[in-house]
Amino acid sequence: MDWGIKNRLSRIMNPQDRKGVMLAVDHGYFLGPTERLEDPKKTIEPLLKYADSLMLTRGILRTCVDPESNIPIVLRVSGGTSILGEDLSKETITTSIEDAIRINASCMALSIFVGSKYEHQTLNNLSKLVDEGEKYGIPVLAVTAVGKDMARDARYLALSCRVAAELGAHLVKTYYCENFEKVVDACPVPVIIAGGKKLPEKEALSLTFNAIRDGASGVDMGRNIWQSDRPVEMIQAVRSIVHDRLTVEQSINSFFLTKSITSNELETLNTR
Ligand code: R5P
DSSP states (O other): OOHHHHHHHHHHSBTTTTBEEEEEOOTHHHHOSOTTOSSHHHHHTTTGGGOSEEEEOHHHHHHHSOTTSOOOEEEEOEEOOOTTSSOTTOOEEOSOHHHHHHHTOSEEEEEEOTTSTTHHHHHHHHHHHHHHHHHHTOOEEEEEOOOTTOOOSHHHHHHHHHHHHHTTOSEEEEOOOTTHHHHHHTOSSOEEEEOOSOOOHHHHHHHHHHHHHTTOOEEEEOHHHHTSSSHHHHHHHHHHHHHHOOOHHHHHHHHTSSSOOOHHHHHHHHHO
């Protein structure tokens, strides 16, 4: 692997443990102002120091992140359809490699929609982006999105991750599922998991723990962090599971139960 690609990857995946906590705030590229991400600057700022990297579009990066902050950037470079559009899988490459270089991106992220109407187009996007990334030493994260009618099971997710790796992705994002180790074992590059829709905090931490236990190299997590009522504690707890191998209980004890917590908050945390 090219030196530049290895070097940039080491900025987003800690070389000590080969794990990473990627804070995802790119949701607006097709959802618009998602709940609790209406003012991205306000959402991002308190979380930044606990993330290994930040995943977002160039528009939010330029307007909401201080260029002097040293956070490695995973730049989303695919899109082109909104939630109101014809088909979410109809994506194209939306950002040039020159802009990714200007931004000093540590990685470029692009969605592929295996099994969807625009499968071919999105796989073609990935191949082209890998070619561009290889030219300039910028790794590519393939975001394996789920086609509307496809089950998020190990067979389908393993297929998507493997296709992404075969086309040259350096890192793959997928979802956690039963028999997740089969997904990881069949993919020759590191696999990280998305958090998905907001879950009760304890469930999201269990998801993180199980994924790491079953071979994930980290998380690309958004809503389960910044839609929590305690986002700073949540990202620290996720981080402690990914990097320090804390159990779910230990992470809750360390970050949620150390400060005074109202009985209502505790109730919410344990039962939501
Ligand atoms: C889709 O909107 C993006 O790729 C997200 O960055 C990714 O799904 C991770 O975010 P979340 O944890 O909210 O699913």
